[in-house]
Every structure is written in structure tokens, then in C-alpha cells.
Amino acid sequence: MLTLSRKPGESIRIGNDILIIVQEVRGKVVKISIEAPEDMTIYREELYKRIVAANLESTSLSDLADLEKELKDLPDF
């Protein structure tokens, strides 16, 4: 992994069209602005990880078999 040191007001460019600007550092909080193409989605990592974990729960075949069983156990499903 590449690690760079930057001061507020300085920035990092990734490829031609992604620009990451360090706006402000206050105590433990860093404010960052990102310029990226419209079709590029940007998430806070912890949020992204939670969604991925929930998505994963829906996909394993054994869990799906469990789901089918659960549904069958309900009357009339």
C-alpha cells in the first residue's frame, strides 16, 4: 500500500480523473474532499463493509436452503 504525507490544502491525484484534497486537520479528524467521475461511487469504508456483509448473508447456498426451509415451516408458504 502506498502511504503519502500531506498537509491541509495539498492533494493527491489518482489516475487522470480522481483528485483527493486534504481540506482540514483538526485533532483526530481529517476533512477530505474527493473529485471523481459521476459513475464512481464513494462510500465510507465501514458503511460499505456493513452492506457487503449483509449482501454476503443472502448468497451462500446453505443459507438459502435454510431460508427455503424457514418459509416452508410457515403455514402456507
Next chain:
Amino acid sequence: MRVSTVRFGEIEIKDSDLIHFPGAILGFPASKSYFIIEAEDSAFFAWLQSVQEPELCFVVTDPFIFKKDYSVNLTNKEIESLSIKEANEINILSIVSINSRSNGQININLMAPLVVNATTRVGYQLIKEEYTHHLRYNIKPILRKMAEIEEMDRKAFDKADVQKQAVS
């Protein structure tokens, strides 16, 4: 086109059946197209099968059945990337999961719905932070209640039927 799937074997589908997810479903970057397979024995659930990964299959449902006051507010940017022109083009699906650790809870994901433009058949999994606490919304109690009501209706119907026979 023929698609191989782990769950359903080889399936013949039309290109027009495909739903494209340019941004993928989060965590599954290799799959960009899916198609719906109706579940035979359930009116509420359907399968969302990946074209690219035979083993990848989600269960999806209409979230509005289970949460009447659910709403997905689309930003202008989202409306633009989905190229939505009319409100009735919007189709919203929730991914269903079962949490084996929590006593067979059946959950739907209200925080990251699949929003699909029914005309272009392009969709995105969007993150709606106002539903952070409904990432796993348990629908089992609602399913039970629905099943009970149906059972009651059926019994009432049977009873009425018996009475009618008795009269005749």
C-alpha cells in the same frame, strides 16, 4: 442466451430479461448482469441470479409488502445515473437474508435497496443512510401474521361452505 447456474442448472434466457448493475451489487464486482427467476412456491420472493457467476444468487422481495411506510428518496444524481424519466419506471427490490446465528430470523435489507429502471433495465444498489438501523429488517413476524390471516380466511371460507351445504 444460455446461462449456467448452480441452483437451477442450465437456463435459456432472453437478453431482454437481463438486469444490468454497472456498479455491481456491493461485494460482488465480477457480476454485472442478473435475471429474475420467480420462486415457484412463494408469491413474495424471487431469485436474482447472476449471469457471470453461476453460484451467485440472491433472494429478493418487494420491501413495500413488509414495511408500508418505507420510502426510497432518490437524489438528483441517482435519478440521472438511472436515467429515470417517469416515477413509474422505478422498481425497488430488497435483498432477503436469513441469519443463522439469530434463530432463523428472515431479514430484508432496507438500507441498501436495489433500485432498477424498469425501462432500461439498469439498476444500482444504493445506500440510504436514513435506514441504517434497518440493514437487517426482520420480516418473520409479518410473514407469520400474513400466514395466520390467510389460514383464518380459509377456515372462515370452509365454514361458510359447510353451512351452505347444510342449508341446501
